[in-house]
Amino acid sequence: MSTTNRLRRALRARVRRRPAKAPRSRVRQAVRELAQSAYADAILEAAEAVFVRVGYKEAKMADVAAAAGISVGTLYQCFKNKEAAFAALVRRRKQELLAALEQVGPSDDPVGRLRSLIQCVFEFIEQRSTLFLLLMQLGGVTDIGRVGCAEADEGCLRAIGLVQRTLEDAVQRGDIRRDINSWVLATSLAGMANGAIFSWLRRGRDHSLFGQADQIINLFLQGAEAQ
Numbered sequence: 001m002s003t004t005n006r007l008r009r010a011l012r013a014r015v016r017r018r019p020a021k022a023p024r025s026r027v028r029q030a031v032r033e034l035a036q037s038a039y040a041d042a043i044l045e046a047a048e049a050v051f052v053r054v055g056y057k058e059a060k061m062a063d064v065a066a067a068a069g070i071s072v073g074t075l076y077q078c079f080k081n082k083e084a085a086f087a088a089l090v091r092r093r094k095q096e097l098l099a100a101l102e103q104v105g106p107s108d109d110p111v112g113r114l115r116s117l118i119q120c121v122f123e124f125i126e127q128r129s130t131l132f133l134l135l136m137q138l139g140g141v142t143d144i145g146r147v148g149c150a151e152a153d154e155g156c157l158r159a160i161g162l163v164q165r166t167l168e169d170a171v172q173r174g175d176i177r178r179d180i181n182s183w184v185l186a187t188s189l190a191g192m193a194n195g196a197i198f199s200w201l202r203r204g205r206d207h208s209l210f211g212q213a214d215q216i217i218n219l220f221l222q223g224a225e226a227q
Contacts, residue, residue: 043068043078044089052130056086056138090135097124098155101162110170111221117163118193119213125197126209133201160186189220 046068050059061082065075079085100120107113125132164186170176176185196216200209 040078040088041092043070043075044085044092047085047089048131051086051089051134056082056134061085089131093128093131094155097121098159100124101159104162106169110166110173111175111217113166114163114170114189115213115217117166118189118217119210121159121193122197122209122213126205129201129205129209132197133205136198136201156190160190163189189216192216192220 043064047064050063050067054063059082061075061079062072064082064085065072068075075085079088097120101117104113104116104120107116160183164182167176167182167185167189171178171182193216196212197209200207200212
């Protein structure tokens with residue numbers, strides 16, 4: 001067989017093995033989903049602005065629709081009521097917080113990473129403080145289910161898991177005592193952070209929450225550091 005014929009056969013075989021192009025319908029679906037996601041983000045941004053401006057009780061679906069630049073009917077196609085819109089907003093913000101925590105990369109200094117994790121949480125809460133104050137006033141901080149956000153428990157567990165793994169690294173380095181279970185340590189630190197957040201919200205946000213991060217970590221380490 002000539003070299004030319006062998007090349008032709010090889011080319012035909014390669015063409016047959018080439019994966020088929022994605023159907024146009026699949027591409028259109030992907031574009032549609034991307035557009036819907038951006039559309040939902042815009043609505044939630046508008047909803048947050050309304051909730052923050054007038055409060056949850058005074059906010060109306062018509063206000064959210066006007067802020068988003070859509071009809072009330074279109075808004076009701078996305079969310080069945082105000083509670084569903086608020087719950088979706090809270091879910092989105094908590095997802096963003098978890099994503100920010102997961103971006104805090106590994107460090108040769110686990111204690112330094114603990115500081116970064118707590119600082120990340122406090123900075124995020126401070127930036128969205130009015131929204132989280134509304135959530136607390138609705139009972140959502142202590143009973144997430146009241147605003148339809150039961151899945152927040154999973155996000156909370158993932159966040160505490162990040163802290164736990166960091167603490168385990170600190171134990172291996174000899175920075176943290178070994179005689180206490182790492183999950184107990186992680187939940188204890190999370191409890192201290194939550195207490196600081198709740199107190200800050202209740203007292204009128206009269207100081208920088210972010211500035212308390214080092215105080216919380218230092219107080220925690222006084223009881224958890226290696227003896």
